Amino acid sequence: MKTYNLALLGFGNVGRALAGLLQSKRAELRKKYEIEWRITGVASRRLGWLANPDGFDVDALLAGDYQSPITSSNIQDWLKASQADVLFENSSMNPHTGQPALDYIRTALKAGIHTVTANKGPVVCGYHELRDLAAARGKRFLFEATVMGGAPIFSLFREALPAASLQRFRGILNSTTNLIITEMENGLMFDQAVKKAQELGIAETDPSADVDGWDAAVKVSALATVLMDVPIKPQDVQREGIRALAPEIVQAARAEGRPYKLVCQAERGDDGQVTASVRPAQVPLNDPLASVRGASSIIQFQMDTIYGLTLSEQDPDAITTAYGPLADFITIARTEASAR
Secondary structure, three states: OOEEEEEEEOOOHHHHHHHHHHHHOHHHHHHHHOOEEEEEEEEEOOOEEEEOOOOOOHHHHHOOOOOOOEEEOOHHHHHHHHOOOEEEEOOOOOOOOOOOHHHHHHHHHHOOOEEEEOOHHHHHHHHHHHHHHHHHOOOOEEOHHHOOOOOOOHHHHHHHOOOOOEEEEEEEOOHHHHHHHHHHHOOOOHHHHHHHHHHOOOOOOOOHHHHOOHHHHHHHHHHHHHHOOOOOOHHHOEEOOOOOOOHHHHHHHHHOOOOEEEEEEEEEOOOOOEEEEEEEEEOOOOOHHHHOOOOOEEEEEEEOOOOOEEEEEOOOOHHHHHHHHHHHHHHHHHHHHHHO
16 A cells, blocks of 8 residues: 655645545545555745655644644755655646746656646646646646536546547536625625625635636636647636626516526537637526526536536535545546556
8 A cells, every 4th residue: 555645735725624634534545545645745835845754743734733844945845855746736826827836836747746736727827738747757637626626527528528529618617706696686785795705715805806707717718728628718718707797687687587697608619619708697597507506606518429418516615625636636546556
């Protein structure tokens, strides 16, 4: 049974939830998948680059006790000091350049370290490069949590849908805007709905990336880039946010049976070109999107072989997002086991 050294870059909500989830699943991972692990590296802007090749005590980590570790000054030295087998990259997203996460992942893959990320920036800015670099090193670059948290979107196409060509997808991919629209339907003003989303920990202090449609556009870009093999940048997605949706507008739309949703979609035309958009749109009540309320999400896929396949995710939290990296880690371990 191999023991994997895990390095966590980013130790905020998702990083801490991942550490806790690994801990709670330790016995199951050992018994069912023959996986043992230890966290040998933890890094963030606040903590710096901390390593303990013997493994940190997870409960102590979660309590804020880092046990006098080795400190490094850069990612290369940190990965070496932590003797990492797998890097979990969860730093802040930059959708325009993918940095600094893009360089972090390049560094890890070049060093022969499997890399898992929940960061959409490197996917939309460097997917093909990172995919090819990982393949050349015999390693994996995985990113299940980048769209709809723990929902198995990328692994579904990678493992369960061989030779299925994606022609179109459509869905609700930003939980913050969906919650805001739902709360305005319930009678709150726009600012009140945003504040509630912030109090629930769903919206950031600056919610502009959500309400202006940027987060949704990045997710559309990631899906099109990976699943349709067309490198559409977020700025190429036709984008309109929800700021113009006043409570009376969304309440009237719901009352007439055609509620508003921030609809994300991409479609491949007969010429092979893919067009993508994010915009508020009214949907009929018999549309599956109409019933998705609050912080939930949904996506529908249309392929050349399967004409309608729908996934939904109900009220995700940090554990939901942390499940994506956990599932990717199991994929890595199973791939290595089958190769041995």
